[in-house]
Amino acid sequence: MRTELPGWAPADIDLQRPNAARVYDYLLGGASNFEVDRVFAHRLLERAPEAGVILRHNRAFLGRAVRFCVEQGIRQFLDLGSGIPTVGNVHEIAQRLAPGCRIVYVDNEPIAVAHSELMLEDNDDADVVLADLLKVDAVLGAEPVRRLIDFTRPMAVIMAAVLHFIPDEADPHGVVARYVDAMAPGSFLVLSHGADTGQERYQALRRMYDQSSTPAAVRTRERILTFMAGTELVEPGMVWAPHWRPETGTADPLAPAVICAAVGRKP
Ligand SMILES: C[S@@+](CC[C@H](N)C(=O)[O-])C[C@H]1O[C@@H](n2cnc3c(N)ncnc32)[C@H](O)[C@@H]1O
Known part of the structure; x- marks a missing residue:
């Protein structure tokens, strides 16, 4: 498939295969896709x-979790797999509630x-x-991270709808544990992750992602819960995204019920 590259697109992107960031953008109504x-x-x-x-519920969970963290006194956020900017970006929510909040976004797209x-x-x-x-050392050592995040103070590390693009061979549990290690006590881990519900049609969706540049690695709820090791889950624990502290x-x-969501506090 031949696609014209608009001026805003970096020249070196892979346009031969769909990509999770851009598919997500399109499904949320964005225009940064091909x-x-x-x-x-x-x-x-x-x-x-x-x-x-489903994706809007994930995004809404992210917004509620950021607000929760700000209410708990958090003023610095590291958003890993942050995606193409869309409605309710982390810095918009956090800085509106508490001007001066510091945010570093990280994405490989x-x-x-x-x-x-x-x-x-x-x-x-x-x-x-x-x-x-x-590449945890590269992320934690990146200039914007060193400049904006003070690792001696509580922070929030966000991994929303990203770990289900990381296969087990890449040791995502070990990687998350290293970020949790880097956080000061009183910090929060915000996580959402597509769950393997055993339903055939969602298995079919997962298989579709195998043809993309971002194959999916959905996991059971029990396995997703183990990402929260080293933190104490805040109420209501790990639940389906729409059920995490709904506004109403x-x-x-x-x-x-497809995406699991949780927020954990490092004691
Ligand atoms: C479905 S989007 C989620 C965006 C946002 N976190 C949210 O929940 O609304 C997943 C994002 O993770 C990014 N991503 C996937 N694997 C990654 C990796 N290994 N390192 C950094 N970002 C990654 C993708 O490029 C994409 O932007």
Whole structure:
């Protein structure tokens, strides 16, 4: 498939295969995606018309979790696998509630990073790093991270809808443990992750991602829970994303149960 490259797109991106960041952007109504991503997204929607709703619930969880962290006194955030900027970016929520909050976004998808750079041009308290979150030393040692994050003070590390793109061979549990190690006591780990519910149609979606540049690695709820090791889960524990502290007090009972969500506090 031949796709014209718009001016905002870095020259070295892979346009032959769909990519999770750009498919996610399209399903959330964004414009930073290509034909190959849109075709893929429509194939996903054919199999699971609720895909867009699922992603919006994930995004809404992220917003509530950031607000919760700010309410707990957190003023610095490291958002790993932050994605293409869209509605309710972490710095917008955190800095609106507490001006001066510091945020570093990390993503390995060049378009996500290019758009984040544009968005943050005039924001001295937020920055973005193009990096693979698996390279923990490179991420923690990156200049924007050293400049904006004080590791002696509590922070929030966010990994929303990203670890299900990391296969077990890459040792995601070991990687998360290293980020938890780096956090000061009183810090929070914010996590959401697609769960293996055993339903055939979601297995089919996972198999579709094998053809993308970001194959999916969904896990059982029990296995996802083990990512929270070294933290104490805040109420209500690990639940389906729409059920994590819903704004109205109760979650929509018909909301799809696909993405697990949790926030843990490092004691
Ligand atoms: C589904 S999006 C989630 C975006 C955002 N965290 C959210 O929940 O709304 C997943 C993001 O993770 C990024 N990603 C996947 N693997 C990554 C890796 N190894 N290192 C950094 N980012 C990664 C993708 O490029 C994509 O932007």
